[in-house]
Amino acid sequence: MLTTRSETVQIRQTSDIVNVRQVVRSWCLAIGMGLVDLTKIVTAASEIARNTLDYGRGGTMLIEELRDGIRAGVRLTFVDEGPGIPDIARAMTDGYTSGGGMGLGLGGTKRLVDDFTIDSAAGAGTRIAIIKWKSR
Amino acid sequence: MSDLSSSNLSRVLHARFDEILAAWVSQQVAATRRASIAESDVRAQCGELLDAMRKALGGPGRDDIQTPAWGGVRELLQRVSFSRAQQGFSPSETATFILSLKRPLFEAVRADSGNNAEALADATWAVTELLDQLALISMEAYMRTREELIARQQQDMLELSTPVVKLWEGVLALPMIGTLDSSRTQVVMENLLQRIVETGSDVAILDITGVPTVDTLTAQHLIKTVTAARLMGAECIISGIRPQIAQTIVHLGVDLGDVVTKATLADAFKVALARSGLAVTRMKSAQGPMGSTSPSAR
Numbered sequence: 134m135l136t137t138r139s140e141t142v143q144i145r146q147t148s149d150i151v152n153v154r155q156v157v158r159s160w161c162l163a164i165g166m167g168l169v170d171l172t173k174i175v176t177a178a179s180e181i182a183r184n185t186l187d188y189g190r191g192g193t194m195l196i197e198e199l200r201d202g203i204r205a206g207v208r209l210t211f212v213d214e215g216p217g218i219p220d221i222a223r224a225m226t227d228g229y230t231s232g233g234g235m236g237l238g239l240g241g242t243k244r245l246v247d248d249f250t251i252d253s254a255a256g257a258g259t260r261i262a263i264i265k266w267k268s269r
Numbered sequence: 270m271s272d273l274s275s276s277n278l279s280r281v282l283h284a285r286f287d288e289i290l291a292a293w294v295s296q297q298v299a300a301t302r303r304a305s306i307a308e309s310d311v312r313a314q315c316g317e318l319l320d321a322m323r324k325a326l327g328g329p330g331r332d333d334i335q336t337p338a339w340g341g342v343r344e345l346l347q348r349v350s351f352s353r354a355q356q357g358f359s360p361s362e363t364a365t366f367i368l369s370l371k372r373p374l375f376e377a378v379r380a381d382s383g384n385n386a387e388a389l390a391d392a393t394w395a396v397t398e399l400l401d402q403l404a405l406i407s408m409e410a411y412m413r414t415r416e417e418l419i420a421r422q423q424q425d426m427l428e429l430s431t432p433v434v435k436l437w438e439g440v441l442a443l444p445m446i447g448t449l450d451s452s453r454t455q456v457v458m459e460n461l462l463q464r465i466v467e468t469g470s471d472v473a474i475l476d477i478t479g480v481p482t483v484d485t486l487t488a489q490h491l492i493k494t495v496t497a498a499r500l501m502g503a504e505c506i507i508s509g510i511r512p513q514i515a516q517t518i519v520h521l522g523v524d525l526g527d528v529v530t531k532a533t534l535a536d537a538f539k540v541a542l543a544r545s546g547l548a549v550t551r552m553k554s555a556q557g558p559m560g561s562t563s564p565s566a567r
């Protein structure tokens with residue numbers, strides 16, 4: 134798997150979430166991703182970016198264009214140095230929220246993407262990477 | 270800046286503080302002929318900053334403006350740059366604040382060095398280096414403020430007001446456009462509830478054709494709006510859910526419950542009319558180019 138292009142986007146305020154969605158949208162359009170997959174990954178990015186801001190006290194998103202043979206896709210890596218997630222299984226459970234949300238952001242994102250990895254621990258910040266491949 | 274040259278600079282600042290300040294203020298006043306900034310403010314800003322510089326140069330860490338010793342200077346400078354950016358000053362007008370200190374400082378170190386050419390060269394270099402670094406800090410603060418202003422303006426545009434339209438007696442429509450995930454949503458929702466009461470409507474159509482992304486926060490706002498409208502005695506129909514949005518909502522696991530959803534605003538309108546016992550039919554007599562459909566009592 135090869136990274137052909139990458140960029141880091143700041144997530145510090147609400148308007149940055151709009152920016153995250155716009156960046157992801159334009160990168161996915163650039164590799165010719167279809168409307169359904171595009172909507173899924175943009176929505177997933179919106180979910181994780183908001184968690185980064187609301188729970189992780191802000192952070193960054195690294196966006197990478199991927200090539201794997203003839204496959205093309207994007208990987209989004211969200212990093213924050215916030216309080217971390219003490220119990221990942223519980224946080225991933227549909228309906229669990231420690232704020233006033235719907236508690237569907239993490240679980241929903243996992244269902245919207247092709248690959249989902251999460252690294253987090255209490256006091257150690259959170260790192261979430263998601264991949265969406267362009268369907269052939 | 271070496272420790273030696275910062276200690277020399279510190280000495281000059283102590284010895285010639287008032288002289289430097291007076292020269293700086295008059296430079297400023299000459300450079301920024303703007304009604305928006307009072308001379309007394311300029312004097313106060315210059316005085317505070319020069320005093321902070323004198324303190325920073327007097328202690329440990331004085332040779333590096335990134336150290337905590339320079340924290341007070343950086344903060345004051347950022348504050349001045351911030352307020353100038355907000356008042357619409359240009360970048361050069363803003364940078365002038367700190368850069369116009371160059372000449373008074375040069376003159377002071379020249380007077381201080383006497384005939385020692387080497388000391389003068391060193392001191393001049395130290396002043397140049399210091400003020401250039403401070404000017405960069407000023408510019409960064411200025412740019413950041415301008416960027417924030419622009420971001421806020423863009424945000425405002427994305428959140429253009431969402432009018433509540435009365436489509437028919439008892440039927441309201443809320444065509445939503447832009448992002449739905451900020452404090453504006455609250456205003457939009459209150460607006461709708463208000464209009465429901467005013468018009469005594471029993472159906473409200475929330476059209477999301479113009480909403481590019483429906484994530485869980487957007488969905489939560491929609492559900493809250495529907496629930497609140499229900500409490501006011503009105504049923505909501507959500508229209509404009511495009512196929513890709515519908516799929517995404519399902520994957521997210523969002524349950525819209527018993528909310529009626531329709532693909533288009535027109536479909537939703539038909540449902541709303543039917544609820545009031547009305548229907549849209551084509552009139553037999555009107556078949557020319559102006560032939561139209563018009564709602565009529567069944």
Ligand SMILES: Nc1ncnc2c1ncn2[C@@H]1O[C@H](COP(=O)(O)OP(=O)(O)O)[C@@H](O)[C@H]1O
Nearest residue numbers: 184188189224230231234235236237238239259
């Ligand atoms: N970046 C993060 N840092 C710390 N905690 C997080 C982070 N992201 C998610 N969480 C935790 O996981 C929970 C579930 O997140 P999510 O599924 O997006 O639901 P919601 O955002 O509605 O609370 C959050 O309520 C929060 O406790």
Ligand SMILES: [Mg+2]
Nearest residue numbers: 180184234238
């Ligand atoms: Mg969330």
